[in-house]
Amino acid sequence: METSSIExxxxxxAKPEAAKPEATKADADASATSAREVVVSVKDLAKxxxxxxxxxxxxxxxxxxxxxxxxxxxGLLGPNxxxxxxxxxxxxxxxxxxxxxxKVFRLSPEKRESxxxxxxxxxxxxxxxYLKPLELLDxxxxxxxxxRKDRRDRSEAMIDKVGLRHAVDRPIGKFSKGMMQRVGLxxxxxxxxxxxxxxxxxxxLDPIGRKEIRDILLEQKRRGKTLLFTSHILSDVExxxxxxxILQKGSVTAEGKLSALLTSEVAHSEIELRGVxxxxxxxxxxxxxxxxxxxxxxxxxxxxxxxxxxxxxxxxDGGARVVAVRPQRKSLEDLFVEKR
Ligand SMILES: Nc1ncnc2c1ncn2[C@@H]1O[C@H](COP(=O)(O)OP(=O)(O)O)[C@@H](O)[C@H]1O
Ligand SMILES: [Mg+2]
Numbered sequence: 001m002e003t004s005s006i007e008x009x010x011x012x013x014a015k016p017e018a019a020k021p022e023a024t025k026a027d028a029d030a031s032a033t034s035a036r037e038v039v040v041s042v043k044d045l046a047k048x049x050x051x052x053x054x055x056x057x058x059x060x061x062x063x064x065x066x067x068x069x070x071x072x073x074x075g076l077l078g079p080n081x082x083x084x085x086x087x088x089x090x091x092x093x094x095x096x097x098x099x100x101x102x103k104v105f106r107l108s109p110e111k112r113e114s115x116x117x118x119x120x121x122x123x124x125x126x127x128x129x130y131l132k133p134l135e136l137l138d139x140x141x142x143x144x145x146x147x148r149k150d151r152r153d154r155s156e157a158m159i160d161k162v163g164l165r166h167a168v169d170r171p172i173g174k175f176s177k178g179m180m181q182r183v184g185l186x187x188x189x190x191x192x193x194x195x196x197x198x199x200x201x202x203x204x205l206d207p208i209g210r211k212e213i214r215d216i217l218l219e220q221k222r223r224g225k226t227l228l229f230t231s232h233i234l235s236d237v238e239x240x241x242x243x244x245x246i247l248q249k250g251s252v253t254a255e256g257k258l259s260a261l262l263t264s265e266v267a268h269s270e271i272e273l274r275g276v277x278x279x280x281x282x283x284x285x286x287x288x289x290x291x292x293x294x295x296x297x298x299x300x301x302x303x304x305x306x307x308x309x310x311x312x313x314x315x316x317d318g319g320a321r322v323v324a325v326r327p328q329r330k331s332l333e334d335l336f337v338e339k340r
Contacts, residue, residue: 038106039195039226040068040091045100047086060086062250063099068195073217073227075237075258078247084230085123087247088199091228092120104195119193121184123200123230129173133164133183136172137190144191158186163212177204185213189220196220198229202236214240238262246335254335261335269308271301272323273315280318287311298323 043065049058061083068074076084089095091102093109107114127136134155141151159165162182172183181204188196202210217227217240231237237244238258246254254261276299284301285292287310291302303311308325315322
């Protein structure tokens with residue numbers, strides 16, 4: 001069994017020079033500064049676990065490749081069990097890959113120099129439950145080699161940033177899942193790392209909490225940081241990611257700019273018509289691959305993109321009123337579902 005913990009990750013992800021106050025740094029426009037530098041490179045990564053008495057094989061990741069570039073927010077997406085966490089753990093050497101070449105800041109993840117520049121928020125942090133949040137952050141700061149003043153200043157600042165001031169006197173063991181997520185994010189940000197690796201950072205949070213975390217992540221991007229995060233919650237992703245890889249059962253099924261993935265195939269449009277005569281209705285029904293739906297006083301005509309002009313011509317010639325033409329944009333959900 002392989003396991004991970006904040007402690008074990010932190011031992012590697014130390015960064016001695018760390019911690020300058022957030023506000024003193026200029027808001028670097030991430031896309032402008034050395035946008036092409038590859039920060040994370042994953043080539044043909046595979047991981048097969050062996051479990052149980054009979055050492056049964058579980059192929060968690062089956063030869064995936066992707067790159068994360070400086071200053072971008074990259075989303076590793078996919079349903080539960082797709083292999084997202086395994087990929088992240090291999091990248092941080094918490095799990096040893098079966099095959100593949102991994103680079104973080106152009107170095108092997110085994111190199112301490114590369115891990116010093118990484119902040120990691122695990123999916124399920126294992127922490128000593130009797131610590132209070134500031135005590136945990138202080139411990140993490142110590143493991144990261146930060147000096148006492150830095151540790152104190154940064155810990156206090158991060159507690160405020162993630163909205164845990166009201167809970168500083170409570171042991172972490174009493175925290176809700178959402179509060180644990182916030183502690184996890186605070187410790188990942190503590191040493192002001194250049195690369196943030198976040199495993200399901202928004203799970204367990206309510207909508208307001210999700211927005212707060214999203215805003216923190218966007219702020220990090222504005223400050224020129226690079227972010228790699230995993231998610232199975234689609235709505236978070238659309239608002240955050242520059243590029244994504246979609247994983248299904250250990251393989252990449254789609255990748256690229258989210259905007260391109262979602263708009264490249266506007267396959268159909270929905271035309272809303274009013275005042276449609278029965279003669280017009282029959283003519284519309286003859287268009288190829290058309291679907292007609294009645295909606296109160298309106299008729300909704302769904303046609304292939306290539307047939308929109310013909311359908312509109314028929315409709316106008318037939319005396320109908322065109323209320324709307326709505327391209328049926330592909331949703332992330334479609335992307336998740338169709339490649340299975
Ligand atoms: N330590 C482990 N030992 C055996 N199987 C594992 C282990 N960790 C994960 N798996 C299996 O690998 C697959 C991918 O899991 P995981 O990487 O956690 O996916 P995700 O993070 O996308 O939900 C799943 O089938 C899971 O059961
Ligand atoms: Mg996971």
